[in-house]
Amino acid sequence: xxxxxxxxxxxxxxxxxxxxxxxxxxxxxxxxxxxxxxxxxxxxxxxxxxxxxxxxxxxxxxxxxxxxxxxxxxxxxxxxxxxxxxxxxxxxxxxxxxxxxxxxxxxxxxxxxxxxxxxxxxxxxxxxxxxxxxxxxxxxxxxxxxxxxxxxxxxxxxxxxxxxxxxxxxxxxxxxxxxxxxxxxxxxxxxxxxxxxxxxxxxxxxxxxxxxxxxxxxxxxxxxxxxxxxxxxxxxxxxxxxxxxxxxxxxxxxxxxxxxxxxxxxxxxxxxxxxxxxxxxxxxxxxxxxxxxxxxxxxxxxxxxxxxxxxxxxxxxxxxxxxxxxxxxxxxxxxxxxxxxxxxxxxxxxxxxxxxxxxxxxxxxxxxxxxxxxxxxxxxxxxxxxxxxxxxxxxxxxxxxxxxxxxxxxxxxxxxxxxxxxxxxxxxxxxxxxxxxxxxxxxxxxxxxxxxxxxxxxxxxxxxxxxxxxxxxxxxxxxxxxx
Amino acid sequence: xxxxxxxxxxxxxxxxxxxxxxxxxxxxxxxxxxxxxxxxxxxxxxxxxxxxxxxxxxxxxxxxxxxxxxxxxxxxxxxxxxxxxxxxxxxxxxxxxxxxxxxxxxxxxxxxxxxxxxxxxxxxxxxxxxxxxxxxxxxxxxxxxxxxxxxxxxxxxxxxxxxxxxxxxxxxxxxxxxxxxxxxxxxxxxxxxxxxxxxxxxxxxxxxxxxxxxxxxxxxxxxxxxxxxxxxxxxxxxxxxxxxxxxxxxxxxxxxxxxxxxxxxxxxxxxxxxxxxxxxxxxxxxxxxxxxxxxxxxxxxxxxxxxxxxxxxxxxxxxxx
Numbered sequence: 001x002x003x004x005x006x007x008x009x010x011x012x013x014x015x016x017x018x019x020x021x022x023x024x025x026x027x028x029x030x031x032x033x034x035x036x037x038x039x040x041x042x043x044x045x046x047x048x049x050x051x052x053x054x055x056x057x058x059x060x061x062x063x064x065x066x067x068x069x070x071x072x073x074x075x076x077x078x079x080x081x082x083x084x085x086x087x088x089x090x091x092x093x094x095x096x097x098x099x100x101x102x103x104x105x106x107x108x109x110x111x112x113x114x115x116x117x118x119x120x121x122x123x124x125x126x127x128x129x130x131x132x133x134x135x136x137x138x139x140x141x142x143x144x145x146x147x148x149x150x151x152x153x154x155x156x157x158x159x160x161x162x163x164x165x166x167x168x169x170x171x172x173x174x175x176x177x178x179x180x181x182x183x184x185x186x187x188x189x190x191x192x193x194x195x196x197x198x199x200x201x202x203x204x205x206x207x208x209x210x211x212x213x214x215x216x217x218x219x220x221x222x223x224x225x226x227x228x229x230x231x232x233x234x235x236x237x238x239x240x241x242x243x244x245x246x247x248x249x250x251x252x253x254x255x256x257x258x259x260x261x262x263x264x265x266x267x268x269x270x271x272x273x274x275x276x277x278x279x280x281x282x283x284x285x286x287x288x289x290x291x292x293x294x295x296x297x298x299x300x301x302x303x304x305x306x307x308x309x310x311x312x313x314x315x316x317x318x319x320x321x322x323x324x325x326x327x328x329x330x331x332x333x334x335x336x337x338x339x340x341x342x343x344x345x346x347x348x349x350x351x352x353x354x355x356x357x358x359x360x361x362x363x364x365x366x367x368x369x370x371x372x373x374x375x376x377x378x379x380x381x382x383x384x385x386x387x388x389x390x391x392x393x394x395x396x397x398x399x400x401x402x403x404x405x406x407x408x409x410x411x412x413x414x415x416x417x418x419x420x421x422x423x424x425x426x427x428x429x430x431x432x433x434x435x436x437x438x439x440x441x442x443x444x445x446x447x448x449x450x451x452x453x454x455x456x457x458x459x460x461x462x463x464x465x466x467x468x469x470x471x472x473x474x475x476x477x478x479x480x481x482x483x
Numbered sequence: 484x485x486x487x488x489x490x491x492x493x494x495x496x497x498x499x500x501x502x503x504x505x506x507x508x509x510x511x512x513x514x515x516x517x518x519x520x521x522x523x524x525x526x527x528x529x530x531x532x533x534x535x536x537x538x539x540x541x542x543x544x545x546x547x548x549x550x551x552x553x554x555x556x557x558x559x560x561x562x563x564x565x566x567x568x569x570x571x572x573x574x575x576x577x578x579x580x581x582x583x584x585x586x587x588x589x590x591x592x593x594x595x596x597x598x599x600x601x602x603x604x605x606x607x608x609x610x611x612x613x614x615x616x617x618x619x620x621x622x623x624x625x626x627x628x629x630x631x632x633x634x635x636x637x638x639x640x641x642x643x644x645x646x647x648x649x650x651x652x653x654x655x656x657x658x659x660x661x662x663x664x665x666x667x668x669x670x671x672x673x674x675x676x677x678x679x680x681x682x683x684x685x686x687x688x689x690x691x692x693x694x695x696x697x698x699x700x701x702x703x704x705x706x707x708x709x710x711x712x713x714x715x716x717x718x719x720x721x722x723x724x725x726x727x728x729x730x731x732x733x734x735x736x737x738x739x740x741x742x743x744x745x746x747x748x749x750x751x752x753x754x755x756x757x758x759x760x761x762x763x764x765x766x767x768x769x770x771x772x773x774x775x776x777x778x779x780x781x782x783x784x785x786x787x788x789x790x791x792x793x794x795x796x797x798x799x800x801x802x803x804x
Contacts, residue, residue, distance in 0.1 A: 427534075432593060432596075432597045432609070432610055432613055433533070433540065433541045433544055433545075433590075433593060433597070434652070434655075434663070434665035434666045434669065435533050435663065435666065436514065436515060436518060436529065436533070436663060436666045445663075446511075446663040446664055446666065446667050449664060449667060450508055450511060450512070450667050453504075453508060453667075453671065454505065454508050457501045457504050457505050457508070458505070460497055460498075460501045461488055461498055461501055461502075462488065463494055463497065464488065464494040464495045464497065464498065465488045467494060
């Protein structure tokens with residue numbers, strides 16, 4: 001009898017739902033992306049749990065679904081980790097158009113039904129049992145060698161017209177930003193670089209000043225003493241050896257390249273350059289330049305050197321240029337075209353930062369990093385901090401399923417990057433048998449409910465006897481009265 | 484102590500379902516404990532076990548329900564007969580173990596269906612089927628040890644409990660009440676249903692019953708099935724224990740059961756020096772020694788005499804012929 005019943009039930013269930021679901025398939029292999037709009041099933045369910053890790057060997061950016069929350073109205077959310085297999089960091093700044101969501105056998109959801117954002121709140125929704133995963137995702141697995149280079153020219157003694165900067169000069173602002181970026185034990189602030197990261201400080205005015213420190217150091221006290229020295233520096237001229245300083249830093253990085261190629265060390269070189277000026281010296285920092293056009297061949301040469309260093313370090317190089325000022329028009333200078341004959345460096349750098357050169361030096365195709373020109377110190381700090389934080393911040397994907405669709409058991413998610421799609425699937429746990437763990441914060445826990453109901457039931461056991469005793473007492477009283 | 488709670492009051496029918504529901508709570512506790520231990524061994528969070536090992540999760544859930552509900556729903560009969568705590572526990576445990584196996588089979592059946600066919604709460608028919616099968620298996624196996632008319636009643640109770648459990652499950656899903664409550668409430672409902680039917684409806688089946696009319700245990704009944712029973716005051720040996728302080732000896736009387744067609748007829752024998760009297764149509768018929776007196780519907784048996792006595796009404800449900 002017990003053997004027959006399940007078989008009958010199975011037949012019944014198959015008749016009702018004729019599309020059997022196969023076992024969980026955690027795909028991680030690269031595949032061609034598909035982008036077709038279509039209908040997809042919906043279902044009232046919430047399931048939490050990490051699943052669907054992509055295969056790290058096959059996929060350059062393994063995808064992992066951390067949790068799924070499905071509302072009754074067809075909307076749903078997914079916690080998502082897309083990890084760069086080389087660095088172990090989260091892949092930053094993905095867009096919804098790079099994501100495909102497929103429920104069961106249905107075609108993928110249209111891109112307009114998806115919303116993607118990077119947020120730390122994803123980690124808060126992980127179940128308590130996934131504490132290790134939470135910590136792993138929220139921690140940047142890479143250690144950094146940070147090479148700060150500060151413009152020490154005369155123009156950096158001016159103040160920036162922005163309320164965030166109070167009365168600081170540009171140089172003081174750059175130094176205070178560096179101070180805020182590096183961590184010191186006991187301080188309750190969230191730094192960009194922690195105490196494991198090594199720091200090297202350099203400056204430049206008419207020549208590169210790379211002898212301020214003997215080498216990279218994690219010692220924050222030493223770094224701060226050099227920062228103080230930077231503030232006391234007396235600039236020689238307005239002409240800056242910006243390119244020469246960057247070139248010198250690249251040479252130091254090249255010397256350390258073998259340590260960056262060590263996969264187990266997971267170390268990267270980060271060059272952060274604070275400046276307000278145009279480059280005014282040749283790559284050796286010896287001869288001065290007057291015309292903006294003279295920078296063009298130097299820029300090309302520097303770009304080539306950056307590319308060589310990037311290759312030598314195995315792509316473990318980032319360059320950030322933080323320009324303390326704003327981009328604007330200047331005579332003979334524009335951001336889109338090569339500088340004209342009338343563009344003189346001394347005149348142009350009073351009106352604008354050299355956005356054109358800085359963009360070329362931090363081109364995403366050339367090197368990881370970025371460039372920004374801001375008059376606010378806070379915004380400069382936020383720019384850099386955000387870029388690092390995004391590499392340890394998972395994604396929250398919101399989606400909307402078409403109305404009237406049925407529930408799906410298996411959700412497959414693909415992330416396409418550089419023409420390669422990595423995917424992961426999440427199979428919902430059956431909700432026929434209810435989940436013992438609460439999915440949300442309940443006012444009354446199921447344990448408290450159980451205790452209350454047990455007490456109630458035990459009280460019920462005594463009700464018949466109590467009632468009988470009560471009736472007996474009432475009857476005996478009425479008999480006495482009659483007597 | 485517990486036996487004295489079973490008084491002559493319509494509310495006494497509440498006690499069996501309440502015990503069943505308490506068995507449901509116990510099954511929830513046992514299930515949570517089992518999951519915690521298993522999850523600890525496997526190094527998986529309890530909240531992820533349902534996904535990581537659904538076969539274990541589903542089977543364990545219904546096996547725990549079967550074990551505890553089967554235990555709880557079979558205690559009352561033995562308690563009412565006045566047997567000792569060990570016999571109560573033994574009878575409950577045996578039924579519980581068999582019901583647990585029934586639950587295990589039911590859980591695996593559910594696992595087979597939901598994992599193969601991918602059914603969910605929104606798929607009504609498989610949901611109903613799953614819970615009815617589990618209810619049936621638990622109810623049936625919780626009474627399989629007696630293997631009599633009550634076995635079918637147990638199955639009926641299981642079906643009832645399973646049906647209500649489906650309604651509860653759907654209601655919780657519809658009103659977005661957390662599933663954690665369902666995990667607790669479903670075994671309670673199942674136990675309530677089985678307890679309700681197995682204790683409250685036995686009067687529909689053929690046979691006979693003895694109902695106490697006086698004393699502390701007034702209102703309690705003893706169902707006469709296919710075996711002789713001995714009436715006395717000794718918990719260790721006797722099938723139906725009546726209080727010593729009410730003049731019942733050890734052993735006092737015996738009810739013999741003889742098959743008659745589809746039902747049974749009953750005779751009473753006096754096994755003691757004290758009196759056993761059958762009151763029939765206002766006449767007193769004293770039962771002496773080995774002379775057995777055949778009982779008729781409506782007879783009142785009086786055990787012992789004087790101030791201390793117990794009156795018991797005999798009700799026959801076997802029709803002549």
